[in-house]
Amino acid sequence: MQGGERRNAVILVSGGMDSATALAEAKSAGFRCHALTINYGQRHTCELKAAENVARAFHVADHKTLKLDLRLFGGSALTADESVPKDRSDDEIGHGIPVTYVPARNTIFLSLALAWAETLSAFDIFIGVNCLDYSGYPDCRPEFISAFERVADLATAAGVEGRGKFTIHSPLLRLTKAQIIQRGLELGVDFSLTHTCYDPTPAGESCGHCDACHLRLAAFREVGLTDPIVYAK
Amino acid sequence: MQGGERRNAVILVSGGMDSATALAEAKSAGFRCHALTINYGQRHTCELKAAENVARAFHVADHKTLKLDLRLFGGSALTADESVPKDRSDDEIGHGIPVTYVPARNTIFLSLALAWAETLSAFDIFIGVNCLDYSGYPDCRPEFISAFERVADLATAAGVEGRGKFTIHSPLLRLTKAQIIQRGLELGVDFSLTHTCYDPTPAGESCGHCDACHLRLAAFREVGLTDPIVYAK
Numbered sequence: 001m002q003g004g005e006r007r008n009a010v011i012l013v014s015g016g017m018d019s020a021t022a023l024a025e026a027k028s029a030g031f032r033c034h035a036l037t038i039n040y041g042q043r044h045t046c047e048l049k050a051a052e053n054v055a056r057a058f059h060v061a062d063h064k065t066l067k068l069d070l071r072l073f074g075g076s077a078l079t080a081d082e083s084v085p086k087d088r089s090d091d092e093i094g095h096g097i098p099v100t101y102v103p104a105r106n107t108i109f110l111s112l113a114l115a116w117a118e119t120l121s122a123f124d125i126f127i128g129v130n131c132l133d134y135s136g137y138p139d140c141r142p143e144f145i146s147a148f149e150r151v152a153d154l155a156t157a158a159g160v161e162g163r164g165k166f167t168i169h170s171p172l173l174r175l176t177k178a179q180i181i182q183r184g185l186e187l188g189v190d191f192s193l194t195h196t197c198y199d200p201t202p203a204g205e206s207c208g209h210c211d212a213c214h215l216r217l218a219a220f221r222e223v224g225l226t227d228p229i230v231y232a233k
Numbered sequence: 234m235q236g237g238e239r240r241n242a243v244i245l246v247s248g249g250m251d252s253a254t255a256l257a258e259a260k261s262a263g264f265r266c267h268a269l270t271i272n273y274g275q276r277h278t279c280e281l282k283a284a285e286n287v288a289r290a291f292h293v294a295d296h297k298t299l300k301l302d303l304r305l306f307g308g309s310a311l312t313a314d315e316s317v318p319k320d321r322s323d324d325e326i327g328h329g330i331p332v333t334y335v336p337a338r339n340t341i342f343l344s345l346a347l348a349w350a351e352t353l354s355a356f357d358i359f360i361g362v363n364c365l366d367y368s369g370y371p372d373c374r375p376e377f378i379s380a381f382e383r384v385a386d387l388a389t390a391a392g393v394e395g396r397g398k399f400t401i402h403s404p405l406l407r408l409t410k411a412q413i414i415q416r417g418l419e420l421g422v423d424f425s426l427t428h429t430c431y432d433p434t435p436a437g438e439s440c441g442h443c444d445a446c447h448l449r450l451a452a453f454r455e456v457g458l459t460d461p462i463v464y465a466k
Contacts, residue, residue, distance in 0.1 A: 064305055064306075066301070066302065066305055067300075067301075067302065068299070068300075068301050069299065069300065070348065072297055072299055072349075073297075073348050073349045073352045074352055102348075103347070103348040103349075103351035103352055103389065103390070104344055104345075104347040104348035104351060104385075104388055104389060105348075106388065107344040107347060107348075107384060107385075107388045108341070108344040108345060108348060111337055111340040111341040111344045112337075112341060114336070114337040114340060115303065115306050115335075115336040115337035115338075115340075115341060116305075116306045116336075118336035118337060119306045119307055119336055138387065138388060138389055138390055138392065138393040139387070139388040139389070141387065143387055144384070144387040144388055147380070147383045147384045147387050147388075148384055150380045150383075151340060151377070151380045151381055151384050152337075152340075154371065154372070154374065154376055154377040154380050155337055155339065155340045155371060155372040155377055155380075156336065156337060156371055156372070157336070157371055159371065160371040
């Protein structure tokens with residue numbers, strides 16, 4: 001994007017490593033970044049604080065947090081009173097749809113990003129889904145992303161009136177967690193600001209034992225670095 | 234649906250005539266009905282009261298109202314501080330995308346219905362969009378509805394694991410407002426419980442002058458009936 005006004009983009013920012021890196025990609029591609037965080041009743045509000053810190057670090061044009069209480073529907077260990085699995089092997093983590101799957105979450109999040117994009121006359125939405133996710137979460141797969149792009153074009157006044165075509169950018173789609181860390185560092189992501197754990201202590205320390213912590217720690221080991229966040233003893 | 238257990242369906246119920254008739258269709262098709270109302274910051278809470286009354290009249294299995302403040306994004310006369318147009322001609326009403334269009338509204342509403350459907354193991358979602366709407370609102374057209382069905386199958390654990398295929402039922406899609414009234418009456422809808430006006434008085438009386446009132450009144454005239462709701466003098 002050279003010359004002329006910078007285009008607006010909406011970036012879904014959760015406070016995790018992936019969305020921080022997706023935001024860094026949007027910034028580096030020259031977009032004027034509008035960060036959107038959804039407070040959907042996840043157990044750990046430290047994730048919301050991390051989202052704020054990540055958005056601030058990248059000097060976004062705007063950051064909005066939308067409250068949406070998905071606990072009304074239940075159906076996930078992240079939003080209901082089920083327990084988060086601990087100390088599972090790589091094999092267990094890699095197979096099947098995890099209990100931390102939140103029904104239709106990415107469909108809902110992309111719809112909300114689409115609403116904001118339309119009011120901003122933006123046609124670019126960034127989401128940090130990746131291939132590790134899409135082994136388990138159906139709404140992280142490339143075919144889901146393209147089906148949603150079609151909905152976006154058909155659903156909106158902007159699409160119908162031919163003012164543009166929507167692109168759902170998923171720049172991390174084919175990256176492993178280790179590659180995401182490397183790419184994030186190249187783009188200036190400060191991973192100490194991010195939060196990953198499904199089951200943090202009240203003080204916001206990561207448990208080190210849930211699937212999310214397990215994958216994060218393994219990825220840092222793989223790139224030969226120490227994870228800069230604090231883990232509970 | 235004869236014999237065996239009744240299947241669950243999620244029905245988007247706004248409190249208007251169309252969604253009341255869509256709920257009546259779901260009920261008459263034998264579904265166990267779960268009504269979902271979205272409180273999205275529309276100006277008139279009497280619509281939410283109407284949704285409750287309509288759901289109760291049809292003895293739904295469950296009725297949930299989800300709060301989602303779309304005013305955060307603005308972009309519509311229904312959620313921002315723009316004024317609702319009054320006393321427009323049929324010709325003006327029938328053309329272009331109205332200012333009362335809420336960006337990506339039906340995409341968001343269907344996504345939320347999908348989340349609930351998945352936790353209920355339901356594969357049927359009802360929405361009261363119709364051909365009058367889809368002259369103006371892009372997310373009321375048949376091609377949007379089928380694109381969303383594809384997203385639903387790809388987005389969910391239920392779809393991916395082959396437990397079923399989602400159907401977005403839009404039984405009013407090809408009906409005019411007058412035909413919706415006739416069909417609703419056949420199915421036992423009490424239209425005195427419904428609310429349509431975009432700009433009601435504080436007491437909940439309809440204005441009689443916005444596009445929505447105009448179309449409702451014309452439809453009742455067309456079928457030779459008096460609209461049972463109260464209009465401001």
